[in-house]
Amino acid sequence: MKDYVIIGAGLSGLTTAYYLKQAGFSVQLIEAKAQVGGRIQTVNTEDGWQVDVGANTALLSSEAIDRLIDELDLRDQVLVANDASKNRFVVRGGKLWALPTSLGAFLTTPIVSPMAKLGLLLEPFRAKATQEESIADFVARRLGKEWRDWVLDPFISGIFAGNPAKISAQAAFHRVWILEKDYGSLFKGMIARMKSKKAARQAGDYVASGNMISFKSGMSTLTHALAAKLADDIRIDAPVVQLSRINDDCWQVQTSDGNSYQGKKIIVTLDAPDAAKLLRPLSSDAANLLASIESPPLAVVALGFDASQISHPLNGFGCLIPRSVGIATLGAIFSSQIFSGRAPDGKVLLSCFIGGSRNPSIAHWSDQEMIDQVVKDITPLLGITGQPVFSKVQLWKHAIAQYHLGHFDKVEQIRHALSKDTPNIMTRANWHEGISIPDVIANAERFARQQRIIRNL
Numbered sequence: 426m427k428d429y430v431i432i433g434a435g436l437s438g439l440t441t442a443y444y445l446k447q448a449g450f451s452v453q454l455i456e457a458k459a460q461v462g463g464r465i466q467t468v469n470t471e472d473g474w475q476v477d478v479g480a481n482t483a484l485l486s487s488e489a490i491d492r493l494i495d496e497l498d499l500r501d502q503v504l505v506a507n508d509a510s511k512n513r514f515v516v517r518g519g520k521l522w523a524l525p526t527s528l529g530a531f532l533t534t535p536i537v538s539p540m541a542k543l544g545l546l547l548e549p550f551r552a553k554a555t556q557e558e559s560i561a562d563f564v565a566r567r568l569g570k571e572w573r574d575w576v577l578d579p580f581i582s583g584i585f586a587g588n589p590a591k592i593s594a595q596a597a598f599h600r601v602w603i604l605e606k607d608y609g610s611l612f613k614g615m616i617a618r619m620k621s622k623k624a625a626r627q628a629g630d631y632v633a634s635g636n637m638i639s640f641k642s643g644m645s646t647l648t649h650a651l652a653a654k655l656a657d658d659i660r661i662d663a664p665v666v667q668l669s670r671i672n673d674d675c676w677q678v679q680t681s682d683g684n685s686y687q688g689k690k691i692i693v694t695l696d697a698p699d700a701a702k703l704l705r706p707l708s709s710d711a712a713n714l715l716a717s718i719e720s721p722p723l724a725v726v727a728l729g730f731d732a733s734q735i736s737h738p739l740n741g742f743g744c745l746i747p748r749s750v751g752i753a754t755l756g757a758i759f760s761s762q763i764f765s766g767r768a769p770d771g772k773v774l775l776s777c778f779i780g781g782s783r784n785p786s787i788a789h790w791s792d793q794e795m796i797d798q799v800v801k802d803i804t805p806l807l808g809i810t811g812q813p814v815f816s817k818v819q820l821w822k823h824a825i826a827q828y829h830l831g832h833f834d835k836v837e838q839i840r841h842a843l844s845k846d847t848p849n850i851m852t853r854a855n856w857h858e859g860i861s862i863p864d865v866i867a868n869a870e871r872f873a874r875q876q877r878i879i880r881n882l
């Protein structure tokens with residue numbers, strides 16, 4: 426019997442298993458698909474396209490991700506996004522406008538009006554929120570409505586594929602939200618954070634670089650390296666179909682091929698809808714709460730062109746499209762311009778997104794319908810001539826958990842329902858405490874540390 430049987434070998438399952446193993450526990454990781462990685466998947470084609478059909482980049486925003494890269498010996502595989510990718514474009518009036526990155530650009534940007542810019546001067550004097558609020562209300566209150574509609578809205582589409590009026594500022598943007606809580610102002614908080622970073626740097630302490638990275642062979646490098654460390658502790662191609670209690674200290678996990686695995690503790694790392702299905706026979710309370718976490722569909726539509734087909738210089742990370750402009754495509758990442766090795770010589774790779782909580786109907790579109798829609802949308806924006814020379818579509822049916830108002834309470838209620846109905850079954854997943862890759866890694870590391878402390882008590 427293993428100490429832990431972990432279900433699902435996406436980044437949550439892989440990192441949880443890796444850190445628990447490092448802490449001296451025995452683990453068994455079980456994955457439904459024929460490959461590990463979940464939402465991190467790199468596809469290489471014979472003719473030289475390299476496409477990340479799930480997560481595209483990771484932000485070096487925490488010590489945990491940097492430490493993991495070193496432990497896995499991946500530092501020389503890291504590709505840092507080139508300098509130009511600091512530019513991010515937003516669509517307004519049928520054109521791409523770079524979000525301002527300097528004071529000069531800020532004063533001249535046409536993305537928001539002069540009144541909206543002047544309004545920022547009042548930000549340090551605005552009162553704190555008295556209750557949990559949506560990120561749309563938070564930004565409108567602190568910065569103004571234009572910043573909400575033309576800057577926040579497309580960012581929410583880009584990160585969460587979600588609706589800013591429903592997403593909780595506290596749960597989904599904790600690092601921003603806490604600035605108001607601790608300093609009373611985003612600007613004051615940012616200045617304080619810069620000062621403490623400077624002091625940490627001077628003291629020789631770790632300071633996150635904030636670099637946006639990928640790997641020479643794409644994002645799957647990370648999940649493959651974790652899988653290599655776990656080696657025989659992983660079983661792939663084995664969907665878990667049932668969990669049953671043998672006694673208070675032993676659970677049994679059954680896979681669709683009839684095999685079973687026993688563990689003292691079970692960790693379910695599936696997305697919320699899948700976790701709800703698996704856990705329903707054991708705890709209908711937990712299952713109902715899990716099923717209520719909205720996880721809308723999103724498709725990555727990767728398109729390749731001859732460089733000569735695109736007149737825009739693609740001198741940035743990509744472009745975001747506010748929902749108010751009435752274009753179905755959410756945005757496009759200029760993948761081959763950010764990282765080398767993504768497209769054959771003379772070609773360009775764009776990774777576009779369509780769907781999300783405000784357009785869930787794409788789950789029923791064919792690949793060709795999605796390609797046609799995206800090409801139609803981005804052609805005038807990027808000055809494209811003709812049709813793509815390459816395309817690859819990946820639909821994620823439950824792409825990204827939406828951290829709606831009350832999300833953290835809900836996660837706590839799920840934990841409570843499980844500990845009542847199914848002691849020793851736990852959940853770890855991207856719907857817990859952060860969807861981003863650095864969050865998932867940091868949370869798994871912290872969880873394993875807690876388990877070690879509990880064991881040693």
Ligand SMILES: Cc1cc2nc3c(=O)[nH]c(=O)nc-3n(C[C@H](O)[C@H](O)[C@H](O)COP(=O)(O)OP(=O)(O)OC[C@H]3O[C@@H](n4cnc5c(N)ncnc54)[C@H](O)[C@@H]3O)c2cc1C
Binds near residue numbers: 462480863
């Ligand atoms: C399109 C897209 C783009 C993204 N881009 C970024 C980005 O650029 N940067 C970033 O930081 N984050 C990004 N994210 C978020 C990030 O990829 C995810 O939060 C993270 O990879 C999720 O990992 P996970 O292990 O929690 O879930 P998953 O990756 O979904 O893993 C769950 C695993 O469980 C398996 N499974 C399901 N049912 C069973 C069963 N019954 N038995 C056994 N196994 C089962 C699944 O096959 C899957 O492998 C993106 C997400 C999406 C969808």
